[in-house]
Amino acid sequence: MPTVLILGASRGIGHEMVRQYRADGWRVIATARKQEDCAALAQMGAESHQLDVTEADSIAALGWRLDDEKIDAAWLVAGVYGPGHSGFPTGPEFDAVMHTNVLAAMRLIPVVAPLVASAHGKLAVLSSRMGSIGTRSATEGTLYRASKAALNSVLADAAITWGPHGATCVAFHPGWVQPDMGGSGATLTPEHSVASLRATLAGLDASSNGAFLNHDGTPIPW
Numbered sequence: 001m002p003t004v005l006i007l008g009a010s011r012g013i014g015h016e017m018v019r020q021y022r023a024d025g026w027r028v029i030a031t032a033r034k035q036e037d038c039a040a041l042a043q044m045g046a047e048s049h050q051l052d053v054t055e056a057d058s059i060a061a062l063g064w065r066l067d068d069e070k071i072d073a074a075w076l077v078a079g080v081y082g083p084g085h086s087g088f089p090t091g092p093e094f095d096a097v098m099h100t101n102v103l104a105a106m107r108l109i110p111v112v113a114p115l116v117a118s119a120h121g122k123l124a125v126l127s128s129r130m131g132s133i134g135t136r137s138a139t140e141g142t143l144y145r146a147s148k149a150a151l152n153s154v155l156a157d158a159a160i161t162w163g164p165h166g167a168t169c170v171a172f173h174p175g176w177v178q179p180d181m182g183g184s185g186a187t188l189t190p191e192h193s194v195a196s197l198r199a200t201l202a203g204l205d206a207s208s209n210g211a212f213l214n215h216d217g218t219p220i221p222w
């Protein structure tokens with residue numbers, strides 16, 4: 001039975017990943033920052049661990065609990081949008097978004113990538129098309145855009161570091177997805193987005209290491 005690790009599964013896309021991978025017979029290890037959300041994940045058949053991705057101690061504790069695991073697929077899902085405007089952020093806004101979307105990946109990837117490499121598996125981060133500089137044509141959510149561009153840089157470094165050890169590292173845009181972050185006007189349901197993300201990840205091989213892809217596998221310019 002293959003094993004998937006889903007980091008940030010209390011709701012939204014991560015929660016739907018837990019549901020679909022369980023339905024497909026996978027062993028699921030999932031994290032959430034609140035105890036009640038961990039209990040709900042356990043009810044869904046996942047092995048759940050409490051994790052606040054902004055807390056270094058919390059990440060270190062997860063590392064101990066995952067020691068010696070072999071992970072076939074790992075998804076870094078947790079993220080925040082922050083202010084929606086085009087102006088520059090306050091210091092606290094900057095710290096909150098950058099710590100969640102970027103520093104967390106810098107701390108989690110060294111913990112998770114060796115477990116993925118040992119299974120010759122795949123490590124995916126949920127980035128966003130809004131982080132693409134090559135396709136940029138608007139500026140709203142400027143802090144979120146900067147954070148996802150920085151996350152893409154972190155993923156590119158992970159691909160160079162961990163690809164040769166057997167981990168295929170990829171950044172994904174999940175589409176514009178309902179309900180919370182994407183809002184009610186979003187074009188995709190979590191069910192559709194996750195089905196597409198899972199199918200695309202499953203079809204990738206090592207030649208995709210270091211790619212930035214739409215959920216359906218279409219490449220996105222950095």
Ligand SMILES: NC(=O)c1ccc[n+]([C@@H]2O[C@H](COP(=O)([O-])OP(=O)(O)OC[C@H]3O[C@@H](n4cnc5c(N)ncnc54)[C@H](OP(=O)(O)O)[C@@H]3O)[C@@H](O)[C@H]2O)c1
Binds near residue numbers: 052100178
């Ligand atoms: N929805 C979209 O249209 C869209 C588009 C492009 C990219 N994305 C990306 O896809 C990912 C998931 O999006 P979503 O729509 O599922 O968002 P969501 O519904 O707002 O869920 C965000 C998830 O991140 C978790 N999280 C936030 N801060 C955390 C922290 N410090 N520690 C642990 N968990 C934390 C939340 O946990 P709590 O419940 O504890 O807050 C929640 O599980 C994000 O990285 C997002 O940037 C989404």
